[in-house]
Amino acid sequence: MDKQTIDEGKSIAITSYILIIGVLIALSMNSENKNPFASFHIRQGLGLTLTFIILGVSISSFESILVAAPMWIFISVLTIYGIFTAAKGETTPLPLLGNLFQKWFKTI
Template structure:
């Protein structure tokens, strides 16, 4: 329980798209809190997914294509940040386990 409380600030910060991941990484650089590391990997995955989908979808000028991307990323982000706030380490649906595997070197 103490590990969760110590890493909660970095975990929540990691979900601030873009810059929050890097801030959380620097906050977790010395102590390597496993709870914070879990959420940093999840936040990094969401950020990279958002950027990748945005680059692909920006080629199409259609709300029918871009709206579902925004909704999907918003749902994943909400799930992740509420999980961090509640002190849970549940992977994000569909892609969370992949993020943990792909970014396992980030701790």
Template sequence: MLNLLKANNEYKLKRYKKGKNTAIISYILIIGPLIALSMNSGEDKTEFGSFHVRQGLGLTITFVTLGLMLSNFSIPMATISMWIFISLLSFYGLYTASRGESCPLPLLGSIFQKFFKTI
């Protein structure tokens, strides 16, 4: 019985380690989610990796959308606020991924999970 539990824990640890690289890469804005999406396909797909790919992809789309909207205006305070907001969310996601946790990003994470549920 003890050997079975040990083998099961080793299997979970191996799956977690495989998904951890994908999870961390997914928070590199713009190109990261695309790389992580290709890493998390086929036999290598893990639920942990998929969770963070959805979060990273949503964060990148939010970054691009806000950037395009704010580029029409010359308001430095709004641009700086957007950068701070995206940076904080990205660092939070990176922190949770490196700790092996599947915590959604504050404010937007649950929306990203629902919107990208097929990934």
């Protein structure tokens, strides 16, 4: 990817890591002129948001900080990692699930 494409899509890419609402904003910002760099990070952000929702719903019945804290730490670390890779202009998938997100959401 060339530097101009990365620079044009950097703000969209960073926005996509704001859980839930950021993905929707980034999708609308990237809808007209598809930027490949932004699309990569939108897929990562969407996957991270869906993982957050699925984990949150599945552990909500436990009502224990010992169960909830690891989920929050996991999501927070992946979010920070995604923001830093987007800010640096890299297209590195998130650890563990990033490659799956790219496959599952390849139409975005």
